[in-house]
Amino acid sequence: MSAPVRRGEPTLASVTDQVSAIVLQRPTGRIWLLAFALALAFTALLGAGISYLLAKGVGIWGVDMPVAWAFAIADYVWWIAIGMAGTFISAALYLARQEWRTSLNRYAEAMTVFAVSVSGIFPILHLGRPWFFYWLAPYPDRMGVWPQWRSSLLWDFFAIVAYLIVSILYFYVGLIPDLATLRDRARTRGKQVFYGLLALGWRGEARHWQRFETLSLLLAGLAVPLVFSVHSMVALDFSEALLPGWHSTIFPPFFVAGALFSGFAMVLVLGIPLRRFYGLGDFITERHLDNLAKMLLAAGLFVDYSYLSEIFTAFYGGDRYEIAMTMQRFTGAYAWVFWTTIACNVVAIQALWWARVRRHHGVLFALGIVVLVGMWFERFMLIASSLYRDFLPSSWGMFYPTLWDLAFLFGSIGLFFVLFLLFVRWLPLVSMYELRKLAHRHGGTAA
C-alpha cells in the first residue's frame, strides 16, 4: 500500500460520527433542494411522457419501419450498463481485497440499483401494449400458452429481474449494520422508528457478524458472474438477430466492456460532486479518483479494441452487407453519430494517460460526462446504423427523434437523480462498518 486509503487518524468513533452526521445532523441545504427540484421537474416530464404513451402508443416516438428500435432501447442499454460498474466495484474489488473500494462501494451500489430500476422502464414501454408485459413471466394462464423460451427478449426479462432483485438485496444487506448505527444515533422519534424498522433489529453480535460476512462474500461471488451474464444477455438481444452489425460473437464481451466503461464514468460524475459538497475528501481521496480514472481508461481501451475488431472482422470476413454497413457508419447519414462516438470514447479518454489530468477534478468530471455522452451515442449508432439500411434498398428509411423521445431520455435522467438525491439525504453515503473495520486494522486497537 503506497498512498493512504484515508487521510488523518481515523478512529471507530470518528468515522461513524462523520458519516452519520451527514444524514442525521446536516441541514438539507439549498444546493440539494435546487438539484432535487430540477430532478423532480424532469421526472414529471417522464411521467407525462409515460401517460401519453400509454394513451396513444409507441407512435409518439419517432420509431417506424425500418428503425423500430431507437431511443428506447438505446436508453435501456445505456442505463443498465451504468449499473454494471457499481456491482463490479462493490463485488469484484471486494473479492480482490482492494481496500480502497470501501469508500466507493455504497454510493456505487446505490447507483446500480437506481440505474437498473430506471433501465427496466424502457423495455416494458417499448412493447406495443406495455400493460401486458407480465406475459413474459411464465405462469399458468387461462390462454394456455407459455413465453417463448428460445427468444432473447425472454432471456433479457429474466436477466433484468434477477439483476434488479440481487442488486437490491446486495445493497440492502450491506446497509443493515449502518442502519442500526443510524437508529442508535438518531435523536428524534421519527428517525428512530424509520431507521429502526429498516435495521431489522441488528445488534452486531459476533456470530451474527460471522453469518453476515459469509453472506457478503458469497453474494459478491455471485454478483460478479451475474453482471457479466446480464450484460451478455443484453448483447444477445442484438446478436441473436441476423442483421449486419449485430450478428456477431464479439457482442457479449464488447457490451460488458462498454458497460464497465460507462459505469466508471458515472461513478466519477457522481463521486466528484459528492466529495465536494459533503466533505467526503477524507474518504474519497485523490487516490480513489486516480484509480477510478485508470479503470475508466482500461475499460475504454477494451471498448476501443472492440470497435477495431468489429471493423476488421467486417472487411476480413468479406461479407458484402457487413462491409456496406461498416462503410455506412463511416460515411452514411448517421456518420456524425459514429464520429461523435469515436471522438468521445476513443480520442478524449487518451488524456487519462497523463497523471496531471487524473489529478484535476474538473477535467475528470468533464471526461466522465463526455464518456457518458459517447456511450449513449454508441448505443444509438449500433441500433440505427444496422436498421436504417437493411438488405432490401426499397425498405430503407431514416429515423428522426420526436420531442417525446428526448423527454423520455432526459426524464429518465431526472428520475435517476431523484432516487439518488433521496439516497444521499437518507442513507449513509459511505459504508461505516467497513470503514470501522479498516480503521481497526490500520490503527491497531483504536477504540
Add this chain to the structure above:
Amino acid sequence: MKASHGCLAQFASVPALLAAVKQLRLDGYTRLEAYTPFAVDGLAEALGPVRSRIPLLMLLGGLLGGFGTLALQYYAAVIDYPIDVGGRPDASWPAFIPAALEMTILFAALAGVAGMLAGNGLPRLNHPLFGSEHFDEASRDGLFVLLRADDPRYEFGRVLHDLARLDPLHVEQVPR
C-alpha cells in the same frame, strides 16, 4: 429481584474483549455473547464452535432455481405446449440455459439472505439489550460482552466478581 436478561460489560479494546471472552469461556460460561461495531476476526470462534449453514443453503437455493427453471422450460416447451419451429428439437437445451442461469443466481441469493436473517433471529422489533444504557455505543465504537441470565452458572454476585477481574470499562445489568 427484577428479572434480568443478563450482565453487559464494556471493554476498552479488541484484545481486551478477546481475552475476556476466552477467560469467561474457561470459567465455564456457555451463554455468552459479544457485541462489536464491526466484524472482529476470531471473535465468533472464541465464543464457541461455529457452524454456518449459509453456504449449503445457498447451494440448495441455486440448484433449486437452476434445475427448477430447466424443468419448467422442459415442461412448457416439450410437454404442455410444443411448437415446431422449422423442425428444431422441442427440448432446445442451449436456449434454456440463460433463464436457468439467472434463476440459479437469484435463488441462491434469496436463500442466502433468508438464511442470514433466520440464523440471526432477524427481523426483530425489540430486544432487551436496546433497554441498556450503553448499548447504543455497540454500533459506534463500543465492545461488549453479555453474560446471559439463562446460563447455568449465572449468579449475579459471581458474575460481577468474574467480570471485575477482566478490567471492563463498566458493568451493567440488563433488564428483561
